């Protein structure tokens with residue numbers, strides 16, 4: 001068991017064989033389209049696994065059949081089931097009677113709906129359910145559920161920690177690695193319906209004819225699984241591969257070039273999803289190079305794909321030299337005024353927080369602030385700032401915390417309401433996840449990282465879903481539904497992200513890692529060329545206090561939130577303690593809710609983080625007899641690394657804070673293992689995932 005099968009292991013389980021064996025199961029697909037054929041094959045695979053015996057496909061239903069058919073099929077229509085509300089991607093799986101025979105029906109209004117239903121049935125069986133009296137129904141709340149691969153054409157993956165890219169650009173379009181199909185199965189099983197193949201730091205080559213042909217080969221494999229292909233577009237491509245002198249979005253020649261390019265792509269990929277664009281950020285070209293706005297750029301590309309029903313996802317992650325007083329303010333400053341000026345097929349893609357995928361950030365103030373524009377939530381599934389693939393951190397609670405946050409714009413409105421379109425009645429909606437997938441045998445660098453891919457898909461389907469419930473589902477399918485495994489595994493997972501916050505950046509601190517790799521601690525770094533490259537810029541610690549003042553006396557970034565939220569964050573008495581140092585610069589002796597001083601409280605958080613990891617190791621040790629050897633061993637080793645590195649973060653941070661505040665550690669607290677100079681001397685010239 002090397003983890004390749006992900007959560008689709010379909011292992012025999014105590015509860016299932018009885019059900020299946022009692023009556024032979026057959027699978028019936030009256031109308032075998034490419035998608036339904038795959039759905040049937042997946043069910044055959046799954047049911048034979050769970051039943052520990054062969055399952056056949058049959059031409060007609062009999063007692064015990066599982067039938068896959070769209071709602072319009074005469075046999076289904078005659079049952080008068082409530083299928084209208086399923087819209088085009090929802091499913092209904094139900095025990096019914098057809099021609100006198102008890103049958104499990106998997107239906108939906110489209111083949112894709114049926115496919116999702118098949119996976120829902122497998123999930124039901126994989127989490128301890130049986131084939132008796134099945135009744136499952138669900139409709140996705142978000143339309144575009146998309147992975148963003150930061151994969152480069154040379155095979156490296158920016159911020160990827162699970163090996164090289166799974167796309168073998170060299171041998172595509174000819175060589176169709178079976179892995180592509182397994183990738184599509186995995187995504188379809190959790191409802192992901194789109195994938196951006198290449199890095200947002202894009203090369204224009206990905207838009208040349210040979211690469212379009214390669215992307216088309218992947219699109220052909222993914223199509224029956226309901227997955228569309230998208231490409232990151234480099235804004236200056238008309239110059240680099242088109243021979244034009246400019247990429248000015250208002251230049252008719254530029255617009256014509258993109259239109260012709262879009263037409264060319266759609267000839268090869270008729271259902272091409274559209275473009276994702278990072279513009280005028282971290283050195284990428286964009287419309288502002290020509291003194292045009294982001295909307296000018298986005299709308300020009302949108303016009304090129306509109307005749308083909310394509311869309312543009314335009315990123316709001318603009319990180320340039322424009323807002324020197326506070327990096328956190330840039331996206332809002334540039335995008336908020338553009339609300340209402342984007343074309344209908346443009347979505348603005350916003351990171352979950354205003355800086356950059358930190359272990360914790362308050363939700364991005366753009367959510368709720370651009371009511372006329374559909375906003376895509378961008379989460380990072382790969383753990384750039386949470387210990388790469390090495391540390392165990394389940395991101396479900398992070399995603400949920402952001403999605404559940406009240407925007408303060410209207411009573412009861414949450415970030416999830418903005419993302420799923422219900423806040424303003426947007427029909428075009430999206431959620432994007434920066435993938436953690438690579439060529440490692442287990443896809444994501446560790447068994448537990450698979451859970452982050454899984455929870456992203458499940459929350460994109462339903463942004464109000466619960467992280468704990470999803471962790472249970474994942475653990476049951478990935479290991480076994482036995483509560484003796486699921487309970488401790490879920491317990492480990494649920495607190496794991498908070499532990500990372502505790503040992504890296506407690507109480508609202510952020511961006512304290514050493515230069516380049518984003519892995520180990522470097523709170524002392526203060527000599528890099530641009531101020532906001534330095535951790536010291538973010539923590540602002542001195543002898544008296546610590547924290548970034550984002551209230552009126554500081555950068556006033558807090559004013560970017562709607563008034564009730566701004567008020568709560570701006571007041572040092574009402575801001576949640578977990579966000580304290582994000583918004584406020586406070587004294588080391590400030591009294592916290594616990595009665596401890598800030599300094600004492602910080603120390604406690606560092607210790608809690610390290611302690612949690614030690615606890616996870618114990619829990620995992622106790623699970624040894626119940627988990628297969630290979631996955632147990634790998635996880636145990638990674639947890640040992642994590643414990644060592646949690647201590648490193650704690651010790652390095654404490655050593656540094658003490659050098660700044662001149663305070664002693666509270667009584668009974670362990671001193672850092674080394675002196676500050678030792679921590680400063682650590683360096684990692686060859687960290688993975690940093691492609692420059």
Ligand code: BDP
Nearest residue numbers: 158159200201278317356357
């Ligand atoms: C940062 C990454 C960088 C990405 C950038 C982005 O460090 O590698 O290119 O985000 O999202 O988190 O564009």
